[in-house]
Amino acid sequence: MDPRETTVAVSPRVALQNDLSPGQACKRFSTPLVVIACAAARTRSDLWLFRRKCREYPEILSDGLVRRFSESICHKIFMLRGVYIGYKATVEQYRNEIAVAKLFRGAAPSLGDLLDTAEASVSNLEAEWHYSRLELGSPFLLVSFVAEGHMVPTRSSREILLQLILGRKTFRDRLSSTNPANFLGNIGDRVDLPFEPLQQADIVKLALKKPVADGSIKMLFVCYHDIPSNQSRRMVVGANQENWEGLKEIGDIRRRDRDYRLEPYIPRAWAAYKALRDHEIQEAGAINHKDYSTLQLGALRVRLAEDMRGHPSFLGRRNEHGQAFTTGGESHPCCYVCSGMMGYRVHMAWDRQRERLYFGSFDFKRRGDYPHSCAEVAASQQCAMYLVKNGLHEKY
Numbered sequence: 001m002d003p004r005e006t007t008v009a010v011s012p013r014v015a016l017q018n019d020l021s022p023g024q025a026c027k028r029f030s031t032p033l034v035v036i037a038c039a040a041a042r043t044r045s046d047l048w049l050f051r052r053k054c055r056e057y058p059e060i061l062s063d064g065l066v067r068r069f070s071e072s073i074c075h076k077i078f079m080l081r082g083v084y085i086g087y088k089a090t091v092e093q094y095r096n097e098i099a100v101a102k103l104f105r106g107a108a109p110s111l112g113d114l115l116d117t118a119e120a121s122v123s124n125l126e127a128e129w130h131y132s133r134l135e136l137g138s139p140f141l142l143v144s145f146v147a148e149g150h151m152v153p154t155r156s157s158r159e160i161l162l163q164l165i166l167g168r169k170t171f172r173d174r175l176s177s178t179n180p181a182n183f184l185g186n187i188g189d190r191v192d193l194p195f196e197p198l199q200q201a202d203i204v205k206l207a208l209k210k211p212v213a214d215g216s217i218k219m220l221f222v223c224y225h226d227i228p229s230n231q232s233r234r235m236v237v238g239a240n241q242e243n244w245e246g247l248k249e250i251g252d253i254r255r256r257d258r259d260y261r262l263e264p265y266i267p268r269a270w271a272a273y274k275a276l277r278d279h280e281i282q283e284a285g286a287i288n289h290k291d292y293s294t295l296q297l298g299a300l301r302v303r304l305a306e307d308m309r310g311h312p313s314f315l316g317r318r319n320e321h322g323q324a325f326t327t328g329g330e331s332h333p334c335c336y337v338c339s340g341m342m343g344y345r346v347h348m349a350w351d352r353q354r355e356r357l358y359f360g361s362f363d364f365k366r367r368g369d370y371p372h373s374c375a376e377v378a379a380s381q382q383c384a385m386y387l388v389k390n391g392l393h394e395k396y
């Protein structure tokens with residue numbers, strides 16, 4: 001097992017707040033309660049997909065990685081239940097207050113309604129978990145709960161599930177018998193990661209004006225290496241940061257978990273990111289967007305990203321092929337900085353004009369000091385470890 005695959009679970013800390021005005025209570029709790037409900041529903045969707053994949057490919061159940069998957073589900077339950085109980089202690093006294101109206105399409109529910117919805121959604125997830133364990137009966141599903149201090153995965157459940165699907169022998173054989181480059185172009189369709197239809201119904205009941213964070217990842221990246229020992233075509237997987245916006249108690253924990261996982265690689269990601277940014281400033285000065293159309297800036301950046309291949313901090317390699325895709329299965333190009341930092345050759349059909357517009361709209365300021373937020377960086381770290389494990393230089 002790779003190092004830093006797991007970390008220690010900590011309880012989300014929620015302080016009791018007795019001195020809030022009704023307005024403050026609404027502002028404080030409306031979004032987080034909705035996020036709890038949505039995150040529980042989304043996690044249940046991962047379980048639903050897992051069960052479906054196990055029925056389709058029963059060999060998955062004998063993979064040791066199933067244990068990681070079950071830990072990741074139990075970890076989510078532990079955090080969501082913990083934060084819910086913490087909130088409940090405060091929210092009960094504001095039960096009849098009406099939630100922040102702008103979140104909802106119709107009449108806003110009360111904080112009590114939101115509390116009940118969050119409770120129902122977490123309970124549904126717990127029930128689904130117990131049901132799945134009974135139905136599947138895998139020895140790796142023995143993990144039944146997580147408590148503070150337990151070891152939990154640093155990766156998210158959907159990412160682990162993808163690794164399970166890609167690890168199947170039949171999948172690897174199919175990849176081996178075909179041109180991997182063509183295979184990767186629509187990898188999202190091939191692995192087929194739909195969401196549970198029922199989840200939509202739960203969210204529909206909330207009648208949200210627009211979707212809120214649900215604790216899930218958005219982007220996945222898979223990579224395949226042309227190396228002598230990779231006859232069975234093992235692929236590595238990376239994902240971006242889980243989205244917990246609005247539920248800081250869990251978001252901070254999961255950001256720390258991911259940063260812990262990537263820690264040995266972060267200084268290198270930084271060096272490559274900084275080199276690209278400096279190169280851009282050297283070539284064009286601090287970009288004043290008024291002087292460039294998105295298309296012009298994009299054309300410049302396509303070249304700058306390409307120039308990075310010769311830079312000592314460049315993280316890419318010669319014998320690797322990758323493809324990013326959304327958790328819904330849609331192929332996606334790498335962003336400007338990932339193209340500059342790692343230069344993965346991607347295989348989706350993708351025209352020059354769209355590439356320029358995409359690169360041109362990248363904003364260093366919005367990215368902040370977080371060069372390792374993309375799925376590609378997480379994959380690149382895995383690639384380095386994978387190559388070393390196979391006796392090759394990590395830049396092979």
Ligand SMILES: [Zn+2]
Nearest residue numbers: 334335338374
């Ligand atoms: Zn990126």
